[in-house]
Structure formats: structure tokens, C-alpha cells
Amino acid sequence: xxxxxxxxxxxxxxxxxxxxxxxxxxxxxxWASIEAEAKGQTVYWNAWGGxxxxxxxxxxxxxxxxxxxxxxxxxxxLGDTAEAVSRVVAEKAAGNSEDGAVDLIWxxxxxxxxxxxNGLLYGPWAEQLPNFALTAPGDNPEMRNDxxxxxxxxxxxxxxxxxxxxxxxxxxxxPPRGMQALLDWTQDNPGRxxxxxxxxxxxxxxxxxALLGLVENTKPLYEPVSEANFERVTAPLWEYLDSLHxxxxxxxxxxxxxxxxxxxxxxxxxLSLAFTFNPLEPxxxxxxxxxxxxxxxxxxxxxxLGNVHFVAIPFxxxxxxxxxVLANFLLSPEAQAHKQDIQVWGDATVLAMxxxxxxxxxxxxxxxxxxxTLPLGALQRTLPEPHPSWMERLERAWLSRYGSR
Amino acid sequence: xxxxxxxxxxxxxxxxxxxxxxxxAGGLAGVIAPAFGFLPALGGNTLTxxxxxxxxxxxxxxxxxxxxxxxxxxxxxxxxxxxxxxxxAFMHTRLFSAVRRLLSPLLAVPHAAAAIxxxxxxxxxGLFSRALSPGVTGWQHxxxxxxxxxxxxxxxxxxxxxxxVPFLLLMSLAALPQCQASERLRMARAxxxxxxxxxxxxxxxGLYPLLRLPIYAVIAFASSTVDVALILGPTTPxxxxxxxxxxxxxxxxxxxxxxxxxxxxxxGVTLAALASWWLIEFxxxxxxxDWLMNGRRHNGDAFLGGIALGAVSLSLLLxxxxxxxxxxxxxxxxxxxxxxxxxxxxxxNWMGAAGRLGDPLIQAATIGxxxxxxxxxxxxxxxxxxxxxxxPTRPWAQLILYLPLLVPSVAFLFGLVLIQVQIGAxxxxxxxILGHAxxxxxxxxxxxxxxxxxxxxxxxxxxRSLGASPAQVFWRVRLPMxxxxxxxxxxxxxxxxxxxxxxxxxxxxxxxxxxxTEAVSLAGGGDRRLTAVYALLQLAMPALxxxxxxxxxxxxxxxxxxxxxxx
Numbered sequence: 001x002x003x004x005x006x007x008x009x010x011x012x013x014x015x016x017x018x019x020x021x022x023x024x025x026x027x028x029x030x031w032a033s034i035e036a037e038a039k040g041q042t043v044y045w046n047a048w049g050g051x052x053x054x055x056x057x058x059x060x061x062x063x064x065x066x067x068x069x070x071x072x073x074x075x076x077x078l079g080d081t082a083e084a085v086s087r088v089v090a091e092k093a094a095g096n097s098e099d100g101a102v103d104l105i106w107x108x109x110x111x112x113x114x115x116x117x118n119g120l121l122y123g124p125w126a127e128q129l130p131n132f133a134l135t136a137p138g139d140n141p142e143m144r145n146d147x148x149x150x151x152x153x154x155x156x157x158x159x160x161x162x163x164x165x166x167x168x169x170x171x172x173x174x175p176p177r178g179m180q181a182l183l184d185w186t187q188d189n190p191g192r193x194x195x196x197x198x199x200x201x202x203x204x205x206x207x208x209x210a211l212l213g214l215v216e217n218t219k220p221l222y223e224p225v226s227e228a229n230f231e232r233v234t235a236p237l238w239e240y241l242d243s244l245h246x247x248x249x250x251x252x253x254x255x256x257x258x259x260x261x262x263x264x265x266x267x268x269x270x271l272s273l274a275f276t277f278n279p280l281e282p283x284x285x286x287x288x289x290x291x292x293x294x295x296x297x298x299x300x301x302x303x304x305l306g307n308v309h310f311v312a313i314p315f316x317x318x319x320x321x322x323x324x325v326l327a328n329f330l331l332s333p334e335a336q337a338h339k340q341d342i343q344v345w346g347d348a349t350v351l352a353m354x355x356x357x358x359x360x361x362x363x364x365x366x367x368x369x370x371x372x373t374l375p376l377g378a379l380q381r382t383l384p385e386p387h388p389s390w391m392e393r394l395e396r397a398w399l400s401r402y403g404s405r
Numbered sequence: 406x407x408x409x410x411x412x413x414x415x416x417x418x419x420x421x422x423x424x425x426x427x428x429x430a431g432g433l434a435g436v437i438a439p440a441f442g443f444l445p446a447l448g449g450n451t452l453t454x455x456x457x458x459x460x461x462x463x464x465x466x467x468x469x470x471x472x473x474x475x476x477x478x479x480x481x482x483x484x485x486x487x488x489x490x491x492x493x494a495f496m497h498t499r500l501f502s503a504v505r506r507l508l509s510p511l512l513a514v515p516h517a518a519a520a521i522x523x524x525x526x527x528x529x530x531g532l533f534s535r536a537l538s539p540g541v542t543g544w545q546h547x548x549x550x551x552x553x554x555x556x557x558x559x560x561x562x563x564x565x566x567x568x569x570v571p572f573l574l575l576m577s578l579a580a581l582p583q584c585q586a587s588e589r590l591r592m593a594r595a596x597x598x599x600x601x602x603x604x605x606x607x608x609x610x611g612l613y614p615l616l617r618l619p620i621y622a623v624i625a626f627a628s629s630t631v632d633v634a635l636i637l638g639p640t641t642p643x644x645x646x647x648x649x650x651x652x653x654x655x656x657x658x659x660x661x662x663x664x665x666x667x668x669x670x671x672x673g674v675t676l677a678a679l680a681s682w683w684l685i686e687f688x689x690x691x692x693x694x695d696w697l698m699n700g701r702r703h704n705g706d707a708f709l710g711g712i713a714l715g716a717v718s719l720s721l722l723l724x725x726x727x728x729x730x731x732x733x734x735x736x737x738x739x740x741x742x743x744x745x746x747x748x749x750x751x752x753x754n755w756m757g758a759a760g761r762l763g764d765p766l767i768q769a770a771t772i773g774x775x776x777x778x779x780x781x782x783x784x785x786x787x788x789x790x791x792x793x794x795x796x797p798t799r800p801w802a803q804l805i806l807y808l809p810l811l812v813p814s815v816a817f818l819f820g821l822v823l824i825q826v827q828i829g830a831x832x833x834x835x836x837x838i839l840g841h842a843x844x845x846x847x848x849x850x851x852x853x854x855x856x857x858x859x860x861x862x863x864x865x866x867x868x869r870s871l872g873a874s875p876a877q878v879f880w881r882v883r884l885p886m887x888x889x890x891x892x893x894x895x896x897x898x899x900x901x902x903x904x905x906x907x908x909x910x911x912x913x914x915x916x917x918x919x920x921x922t923e924a925v926s927l928a929g930g931g932d933r934r935l936t937a938v939y940a941l942l943q944l945a946m947p948a949l950x951x952x953x954x955x956x957x958x959x960x961x962x963x964x965x966x967x968x969x970x971x972x
Contacts, residue, residue, distance in 0.1 A: 050926065052761065052935060059760075077918065079926070171546070191549030197640055250551045254640050264933055268530035269742035270547045289739040289753075290932055404465020404642040 028128040031328075034321050035069060041322035042072040045311075046084035047106035049077025051260065053284065057345040060338065065329060071322045076102075081111045088120050088314045100316035104323040107155060108309045109147045110388040115312065116154060122313040122320060124153025129324070131331035132156065136352035142308050143350065147385040148222055155310035156327045159339065160348040162299065162306035162379055163209055163275060166282040166372065170294040171272040177301040179213035183240065185273070186247035192272040194249035194256065194265075198402075199395040202259040202277055207394045208386055209305050211237045221386040225393045234394070238401065245402070252402070267291050279379060280346030283372040287342050297374040303381030308350060333360040341367050348379070410876035414793060417786020421846060422805055424783065428821055428843050429808050433672070435820025439665035444823070449662060456662040460670065463663075465642035470674050472558050472644040477628025477678040480562045481620055484569035487716045492577060493604030494710030496590070504717060505578070511571040511724055512897070513947035515904030517921055518940040520564040520636040521928045522727025524553050525734060525937070527560065530742050532730040538743035547742050553637040558644065560637040563723075565627045570720055576619040577612065579855050584611035599706035606697050618803070619851075621679055622810035628678045629671055629813030632906040632921075636928050645671050646815045650907075653819055664819065672816040679811075731944075734937035754934040762920075762942065769919035769946060772834065772909070773902035776841035777895050780849045785891070787850070788857040789879060792865075797858075806850055809843045818911050825912065837917050840908035841901075849898040856890035889958050896954035900947030920946065 027033060043065075049055055055075065062073040078084055084105050091100050107115070115121050126132060135157055137143040143157045144150060167175045171192075176185040186193050196203035212218055214236040220229055245252030249271060256262045263281070265271045267290050276282065285291040311330060313323045329335055333356055336349040353361055438444060442453035460466065495501040526532050530547035538544040553560030581587075586608045593603035629646045638644055643651075649671055652664035734740070735754055737747030791798055798806075818840070825836060860883065868878045884891075909922050924939035 052757075052932065055761065249549060250554075251549075253556060254551055254554045257640070260932075267739075267933070268528075268547060270530055270549070272546075288932075289737075289934075292739065292741055400464045402641065404468055 028125055028324075031130055034324055037321035038319075038325040039070045041319040042074060043103045043319050043322040043326050044074050044076055044101060045104045045106070045323075045326065046076045046078055046081075046087075046102050048079075048081055049075065050079065050258075053288075053345045054347075057339055057347075060344070061326075061330065061335065064335070065326060069325050069329075071325060073322075073326060081105065081107055085111050085115060085120075088115070088316070089118070091316055092118075092120060097316045099318040100314050101318075102314050103317040103319045104326060105312050105314065106158065106309065107312050108307060109385065110391060112146050112151075112155060112310065112312065113149050113388045115314070116149065116152075120315055121154045122315045122317060123155075125313065125324060126151065126153045126156035126310075126327070128153075129156055129328045129331060131328050131333075134331065134333065134351045134355045136355045140350075140352060142306070142382070142384070145384070146310060147307065147388045149388070151310070155312035156331060157308045157350040158311050158330050159309050160279075160306065160350055160379075161277045161309060162279050162348075162382055163205060163277055163304035164279040164282070164297050164299055164374055165273065165275045165304075166266070166291075166295050166297045167273045168266070168269075168292055168294050169296045170292070175273060175298060177298070179210055179240065179300075183244055183247075186244060189272065190247045191249050191251070192270075193247075193274070194252070194262070194271065195275075196258050196262055197255035198398040200258050202262070202275075203255070204391055204395055204398075205277060205305060206275070207237065207398060208390065209300075209383075210240060211390075211394070212305065212383055212386070213300070213302060214240055221390060222384070224387050225389045230393055230397075234397065237394075238397075241402070263290065266295075278346065279348055279374045280340065280342050283370050283374075284342040284346030286370055286372045287368070291372070293371075295372040297372055297378075299374070299378045299381055303383045305385060306379070306382035307385045333363060337363040337367065340364065342370070342373070343368055410879060413782075413786045414790045417783050418790050418802075421783040421787045421850075422802065424839075424842060425808055425846060426805050428840070429812050429817050431824055432817030432820035433812065435823045436665045436668045436816060437820075439662050439823065440669050442662060444662065444665075448659075456666045459663050460666045463648075466645075469642050469645040469648050470670070472639070472642075473628045473646060473671070473674050474678050474681075476558050476562055476565070476630075476644065477624045477675065478681060480565040480569060480627040481624045481682065483562070483566045484573055484623060485616075485620060487566070487570050487713065487720070488573045488577060489605070489609060490601070490709055490713035491574075491717050492581075493601040493609075494706070494713045496581075496586075496600075496604065500714075504721070505574070507721060511568075512575055513900040513944075513951055514568070514724070515900070515921060515943050515947070516564075516568050516630070517632045517636065517904065517906060517925050517928070518731075518943045519568050519724070519727065520633045521924065521936060521940045522731050523560070523564050523567065523723060524636055524928070525730035525933070526723065526726045527553060527563075532726060532733070532745075535743050535745045544743060554639050556639045556641075558634075558638055561630075561634055561639075561644070562627075564633050564637045565630065567720055567723060568633075569623045569627070570717075573616065573619060573623065576616060576851070579851075580612055580615035581608075583615055583855075584608065586612065597702045599703040601706040601709055602702060602704045605704070610697070618807050621682070622807060624678050624682055625675050625811045625813060628675045629815055631815060632925050635925060645674060646813065649815050649819070653822075653911075661823075665823075668813075668816040668819045671813050675811075675813045675816075728944075731937045731941050734933055735941055737934055754932075754938050758935055758938045765918050765920045765923050766942065766946075768834065768917055769903055769921065772838050772841055772917075772919065773899045773946070773950075775838050776845045776902045777849070777898040779838070779842050780846040780898050781891065781895050783846060784849045784853055784894070785857075785884075788854060789883075792857070792862075792883075793875060798854075806847050810847055814844075814907050818907055822911050832913055832917075834913070834917055836912040837909050840912040841905050844905060844908065845898040845901050848901045849894045852894035852897045853887075853890055857887060860887060885962075888962075892954035892957060893951075896947070896950040899950040903943065903946050903950075 045058070047054075047058060055077065058075045062075065065071040065073050076084075084102050088100060088102055127137075135143045146155070165175065172189075176182040182193070195206040198204055198207065211234060212221065215221070215233060220233050249265070256265055259276055262271070262274050263276065263285055266274045267285070279297065282291060282295050282297045286293055286295055311327050313320060313327075317323055331351070333351060336351050339345050339347045340349050349364065353364065439449065440456060442449045442451055442456055491504075495504070524531070528534070529550045529552070534542070534544065534547065589607045589611065590603055593607040594600065598606065630644075631646050631650055634644045634647045638647065642648065645667065649664055649667040652660050652667055733747055736750045736752070738749060738751045738753065740747035821840070825832060830836060864882055864886065865878050868882045869875075873881065903919075904921060906921050906925050909917055909919050920939060920943045924936065924943050927936040927939055
């Protein structure tokens with residue numbers, strides 16, 4: 001874990017300050033009184049702010065909450081979610097256990113793991129939200145698991161991500177559908193594929209996807225990494241990357257800085273194959289004139305990594321009632337359908353269609369579409385995320401191998 | 406207001422010195438302790454060299470250092486060569502005044518906007534390659550060429566040179582009268598020297614000492630640049646300053662120890678670059694002695710003049726091309742390679758951005774205006790004190806003035822942030838304004854000082870003999886007479902503030918977003934159309950400042966036109 005050494009230093013401090021977070025989680029069954037309490041609150045929602053579509057959607061949510069619930073939602077735009085986590089840590093260390101500056105965090109994976117482990121979260125509350133049942137958690141276990149860690153009601157699902165490849169059908173006839181095929185394809189099409197610079201989130205996800213596709217036994221990847229097995233388990237990955245890199249864009253000497261930079265290279269025609277973590281992003285980008293209309297999306301044959309992203313409330317949030325109402329609104333069919341609209345954001349819904357009534361389903365069916373959209377059913381082949389400890393270890397190993405050439 | 410005048414004149418120099426030296430010194434102190442392991446907030450209680458060990462074991466560190474060092478020296482050398490050759494070959498010609506008028510506004514172009522424009526122009530899928538494809542090149546798809554972002558940092562150097570040439574040119578223009586350039590030149594020409602030879606042999610030895618500090622500032626800036634490097638620089642590995650920033654922002658807070666060591670190392674690299682330049686200066690002086698006195702009247706004047714003309718034209722061409730590229734992208738819908746022009750043009754990007762632009766624009770304007778106002782008051786106070794006591798600024802004060810430009814900002818800003826965290830000062834707009842003022846003040850001073858000092862003292866004597874108090878002389882005579890240079894200096898200061906990326910990012914803890922922070926973060930990815938919109942606005946704000954600075958006096962003094970020319 002990235003932050004573990006830091007936390008270790010503070011654990012004794014925390015022990016002194018610990019308040020049972022669950023004590024505060026009462027009255028959740030009386031939703032009307034929560035809405036009444038939330039009235040007039042200002043909710044500071046800490047969410048990554050690097051994408052204009054996402055920011056616009058959050059601005060829309062903010063308007064809706066203002067007019068419907070008289071709640072003022074302020075989007076604190078983060079460069080990295082870890083910033084909000086460090087802030088809560090600092091507040092806890094300073095003994096601030098009631099009026100924290102962060103009310104809601106957009107979170108998953110290692111950041112959730114860190115906050116959960118250190119008792120920085122309020123809850124459990126998520127399963128008591130009136131709209132939570134619409135996710136049909138019984139049939140969709142990923143609503144209760146975040147990178148192998150049980151959620152235990154400490155965060156509410158918000159959207160779904162799955163590694164999705166996209167290509168320009170004008171230039172590529174049959175795109176590679178597996179890791180080995182990808183290597184062969186880059187040999188025939190040098191310079192037309194790359195991945196973002198590790199430790200960018202999408203770049204690291206590509207490493208995990210490649211690793212899952214290359215190892216014979218994926219079981220160790222779902223347990224915490226140990227120095228003893230790291231070398232052995234990851235050996236095929238480095239061998240693969242060593243042969244892949246010479247055929248990458250700029251011969252693997254330079255990498256785009258992020259997923260959006262990757263998309264821009266596709267738009268410029270420098271690449272003809274790329275990937276994203278948001279299955280609807282290519283369609284949204286076509287609608288937005290950022291990608292050519294000939295873009296098509298697909299998922300690798302063996303399936304690709306997928307996860308759910310959540311919202312969580314810190315233990316010391318000042319406006320918990322407002323945050324709860326916001327989290328519940330984010331799960332409403334209306335907000336979820338608006339979010340999935342490729343002309344708005346294009347982030348896949350977490351709601352289960354068969355849990356919705358006909359009118360609600362209609363809202364999703366009526367969303368605009370274009371040929372770049374992933375075919376229905378492709379998202380079924382979801383591989384669960386490895387244990388969060390692998391990510392950091394892989395990033396470190398990548399940087400020491402390829403970080404300087 | 407005589408009392409406030411007296412107080413202001415007494416306090417301003419000291420306040421200015423404090424504003425410049427305290428953050429730099431405090432910031433540096435703030436990095437030194439954690440670099441050696443001492444930072445109790447993060448559990449560092451013992452002095453250790455372990456973090457230096459980690460830093461030195463960092464893969465690619467050697468390349469990072471080399472990149473920063475070479476970039477600093479090469480971009481300064483190239484910029485200086487262009488400026489000197491151009492001045493020498495074309496001073497007092499009509500072409501010169503034309504180019505000068507074109508180049509001066511370029512000083513207002515923020516580094517980031519220039520870099521973004523250059524990237525749009527020169528990338529394999531950029532405007533230049535589109536214009537030649539597929540006709541000349543036969544490229545149906547962009548070629549796989551590593552530029553910008555080449556491992557030698559050439560794109561980065563080009564971007565820096567583009568910005569430093571106007572800076573050095575303006576600094577030279579201010580310095581030329583001080584070293585009696587025209588008189589020297591006339592004398593040498595009368596003795597039969599060619600125009601360039603006359604300049605190089607007779608004027609340059611007098612001019613260079615006056616340019617030394619600006620050149621050192623260029624070297625310091627170039628060797629530690631972050632925004633230009635993020636847009637045009639290599640990634641594996643990046644230059645040292647970018648890497649330090651990355652370590653500093655690492656979510657793993659214990660990385661801050663190593664980041665501190667890295668920041669100190671950056672200071673060392675910059676100092677090494679400065680020391681190398683100083684050595685080269687010494688060598689050139691030694692080696693050129695014979696050449697200066699050998700009496701040869703012509704030294705390939707025409708050839709060197711041609712090179713100068715080529716280089717300046719190329720710079721202008723690149724800047725204009727970048728601007729055209731930015732405008733086209735901001736109006737483009739889908740614009741595939743290799744089409745040279747986007748079809749159809751649309752206002753969609755501007756409309757879409759309009760809703761989001763309010764905040765960053767207002768924040769940038771507020772910060773810029775307040776920081777400029779603060780700096781201008783301090784600078785005028787300091788200069789007024791200087792005139793009142795008829796005593797020039799001492800060399801050590803001059804050095805302090807340059808301190809924020811000479812010490813790499815990544816080195817001391819980081820320490821400032823650590824201090825900010827430790828004393829519990831909230832990150833936000835106030836901290837950002839003070840941070841900007843540290844960089845704005847030196848530029849306001851440099852732009853204003855010459856005009857202020859050259860104002861004929863007889864105006865003061867005259868007003869005093871008519872019974873005016875020193876305060877009255879200042880408010881009623883000197884200030885109105887100096888309004889044009891003062892406004893120009895303020896416009897330069899405002900432009901500097903708009904261009905600040907790192908102080909805004911670090912001191913505002915990411916919560917203060919200005920047009921520049923948005924433009925740089927968008928340039929790293931996202932939507933090229935939107936990036937173009939932001940870069941153009943980032944350009945437009947200082948341009949507006951300059952337009953106001955030029956237009957306002959004309960409006961206010963339309964009945965006192967003598968004031969417009971006297972300054």
C-alpha cells in the first residue's frame with residue numbers, strides 16, 4: 001500500500017482519538033428526517049476533476065440538489081483522490097473528529113482500502129440508501145466488493161468501469177483479441193499502439209490486464225503481494241513488455257501522460273488502436289468530435305478488468321445528512337441515466353435493469369447511441385481486480401525497468 | 406497625504422526586500438531540514454543521509470540532471486546569440502523597429518501558451534506536417550517521430566528560446582542607452598568597422614555586464630522549468646524539476662523527504678549551470694581579447710547578419726504559426742490528419758467552455774491585479790526612496806531583486822508549502838497572491854526602474870522651489886509624468902502573474918484554479934480543442950492588460966498630451 005508507512009507512524013495517535021464511527025450511524029431508517037436535516041447544508045464533494053465531461057455532470061447534479069433538496073453541492077476538484085485521503089488523515093491526527101472539510105469522496109481501490117483500514121470512514125450506511133436496492137446486489141456481487149475488499153456498507157456504488165479497447169475501423173480490419181495477438185499486431189503495425197505512462201491509473205491497469213492474460217494461474221494475484229512470489233509471478237509480464245516496447249508508439253521511448261492523452265493521439269491519427277477504462281468513452285468522444293466516426297469498441301476474448309467506483313463519507317464529515325441525500329440521488333434512475341448519456345458523460349450505470357420499472361428502463365433505452373458504442377453483452381466478461389497491493393509493486397518495478405531509457 | 410507618503414517611502418524598500426528574500430530563504434530552509442530527514446510531522450526526527458541515498462539510486466537520475474543542465478545552458482546561449490547578432494546587424498534600421506514592435510507583445514505570451522502552440526505546430530500530426538501532407542511527404546497518417554518530447558529536450562529548448570529572445574531583447578533595449586551604445590557605434594562606424602563588427606567589438610563589451618543578471622535569470626528558469634517541460638519535454642525520464650514535482654505530489658507522504666533532497670539537488674544543478682556559464686564568460690573574455698583589438702573592420706558581417714535575420718524570422722514564424730494553430734484548433738470540430746484546415750468551423754468549443762471559464766478567469770484576474778498592485782506600490786516606494794535620497798540601489802539589494810528569478814522555484818516553493826502546512830496557514834487565494842507577488846515584483850522593478858531614474862530631476866527642483874512638499878511633488882508631478890511607464894510595468898507584472906503555474910498549484914493546494922493551471926493540465930491530455938481555447942484566453946488576458954496600459958493614459962491625458970511623450 002502506498003500510504004502504509006505513513007499510517008504506521010500515526011496509528012498510536014489514532015488509537016487515542018478513535019471514536020466508534022458506527023455509533024454515529026443511526027437514524028438511517030428514517031429517510032425523511034435525514035432529508036429534513038440536510039436542508040440548507042453545503043456538501044463538499046471531493047472528486048477527481050481532470051475530465052470536463054465529468055465536471056459538467058457534477059455541475060448538473062449540483063443544480064438538481066439545489067432545486068430539489070435545497071442542498072448546495074460544491075465540487076472540490078482533485079488532481080488525485082489521495083489528496084482528499086491525506087487531508088482526512090491530517091484532520092484525524094489533529095484531533096478534528098467532527099467538522100472535517102470533506103463530506104463525500106469519489107473513491108475506490110487502494111484509497112478505499114487505506115481509509116477503511118485506518119478507520120477513516122463513516123458508516124455502514126450505503127445499504128440503507130433507499131435506491132441501493134436498485135443495484136440488485138444479490139445478483140451483482142461487485143456492488144459489495146472493491147478490489148477484492150468487502151465494502152461492508154462503507155461506500156455506495158456510483159458507476160462501472162471496464163477496460164475497453166477501441167480502434168479505427170478504417171485502418172484496422174481485425175483488431176487483436178488477446179495479449180499474444182496484441183504483440184503480433186504491434187509487430188505488423190509498428191508505432192500505432194501504446195499505453196499511458198505508469199503510474200497513471202490507466203497505464204497501471206494495462207499492466208494488470210497484461211499480467212492476468214499472461215500468467216497461467218491467476219490465484220496469487222488475488223492475495224496480497226509478497227516479495228517471495230513477485231519476481232516469479234511477474235516474469236512473463238516483463239518478458240512480454242520487453243518484446244512489445246520496440247513496436248510501440250515512439251518505440252516505447254515516450255508514453256502519453258494519461259488516458260485522455262491516449263485518446264487525443266487516436267484523434268490525431270497517430271495511433272490506430274487504444275483502450276480506455278470507461279466503456280462508453282469512445283462513443284462519447286465520437287459524439288464530441290474528438291474521435292473519427294469510424295471508431296469501434298470491443299473487449300478482449302478472455303474478458304477484461306472491470307471494477308465499480310464508489311462514493312464514501314469520511315468519519316468526520318461536517319454534513320453527513322447532505323452527503324447521504326447526495327449519494328442516494330446519485331443512485332437514482334434519473335441521475336444514472338443522465339450519467340450514461342454519451343452526450344453528457346457516458347459512464348455506465350450500476351443499476352440492474354430488471355430491478356427498474358418500465359418507465360425507468362425506458363429512460364436508459366432512449367439514450368442516444370452511435371456505432372462506436374460497445375455491443376450489448378460485451379461487458380459481461382468482467383475480470384475482477386487483483387488485490388490492491390499488486391498495483392503499487394507493479395508500478396515500482398515498471399519504473400525501475402522502463403522509467404528511464 | 407504627506408504622512409503616509411513619508412511612511413511609505415521609508416517602509417517600501419524594506420517591505421520589498423522582505424517580500425523577496427523571506428519566502429526564498431524560508432522556503433530553502435524549509436527544504437533543507439526534510440532533505441536530511443528532519444520533519445517531525447511525518448515522523449522524521451533524526452538527521453540522516455538515507456533520503457539522499459534513495460534519491461541517488463533513483464533510475465535515470467543522471468539523465469534528469471543532464472537534461473536540466475544542458476537545457477539551461479543551451480537555451481540561454483542560443484537566445485543570447487540571436488539577440489546579439491540581430492541587434493548588431495540591424496540596430497537603427499527600419500526592419501529593426503518593425504521586428505521590435507512585433508516582438509514586444511510576445512513577452513506577454515505566457516510560457517505555457519507558447520509551448521502549447523509550438524506543440525500544435527510541430528508535432529507529427531501538427532499544423533506544419535498537415536500542410537505538407539500528403540502532397541509533399543506522402544504521409545496518410547502522422548509519422549512516428551519522437552518530437553516534441555524528444556530525449557535530448559530539443560523541443561523544450563526551442564520553446565524556451567522562443568520566449569527568451571523577446572525577454573533578452575527588451576532587456577537589451579533598456580540597457581543600450583546606459584552603455585552609450587549609439588555613441589560607441591557611431592564612433593566605430595566612423596573608423597570604418599562594419600555594422601555587426603562595430604557592435605560586437607565596441608558595444609557588446611559595454612552591454613554584456615548590464616545583461617548578465619537577465620541572462621542568469623534565463624539560465625535559472627530554463628534549467629528548472631516545469632510547465633514548458635511538461636508540454637514539450639521528454640517523459641522517460643523527465644527533466645529533474647518535473648520529477649521533483651512528481652515526487653512532491655506523490656500520495657505517499659514519506660516521498661516528501663526524497664522530494665526535498667531532489668529540490669536541493671535542483672538548486673545545485675542550476676547553480677552548476679550558472680557557474681559553468683560564468684566560466685565560459687571568463688574563457689570567452691580571455692580568448693576574445695586579441696580578436697577585439699586586431700583591428701579587422703569586417704568579420705563576415707553579411708553572413709552573420711543573414712543568420713540573425715533567419716533566426717529572428719524563424720522565431721516570428723513559429724510564434725505566428727503557433728497562434729494560427731491555436732485559433733484553428735479552438736474552432737475545429739473533428740479534424741482528421743492530414744487535412745490542413747478543419748471542416749467545418751464551429752464555435753462549439755468556445756460555447757462549451759464558456760460555462761466553465763468564469764471561475765478560472767476571475768481567479769486569475771483577481772490574483773493578477775492584487776499581486777500587481779501590491780508589487781507596484783512597493784516598487785514605486787522603493788524607487789521613490791532611491792530618488793529622494795539620491796542614492797542608487799546597492800548591489801546586494803539588486804541581487805535580492807533577482808533572487809526569486811535565480812533560485813529554482815521548485816526548490817523554494819516546496820519548502821514554503823511545508824512551512825505553510827506546519828504553521829497551519831490555509832492554502833488558498835491569499836497565499837497564492839503573495840506567492841505571485843514574489844515573482845511579479847522583480848519584473849515590475851526591472852521594467853520601471855530605468856524610466857523612473859531617468860526622469861529629469863529638474864522637475865522636482867522646479868516644483869520644490871515653487872513651495873511644494875516632497876509628497877506633493879510625488880503625487881502631483883512625478884507620478885502623473887511617470888504614468889505611462891508605470892502602467893506598462895504593471896502590465897508586465899500582470900502578464901507575469903497570469904503565466905505563473907507552479908506557485909498557483911502548490912500554494913493553492915490545487916484548490917485555486919486559474920486559466921493557466923487549467924491550460925497546463927488540459928494540455929497534458931484531454932481535448933485539444935478545449936486546450937486551444939484556454940491557451941488563447943491565457944494569451945488574451947495579458948494582451949488586454951497591455952492594451953489598457955497603452956490606451957488608458959491616452960484617454961485620461963487626452964488634454965495633456967505632453968505627458969504621453971515625456972515618459
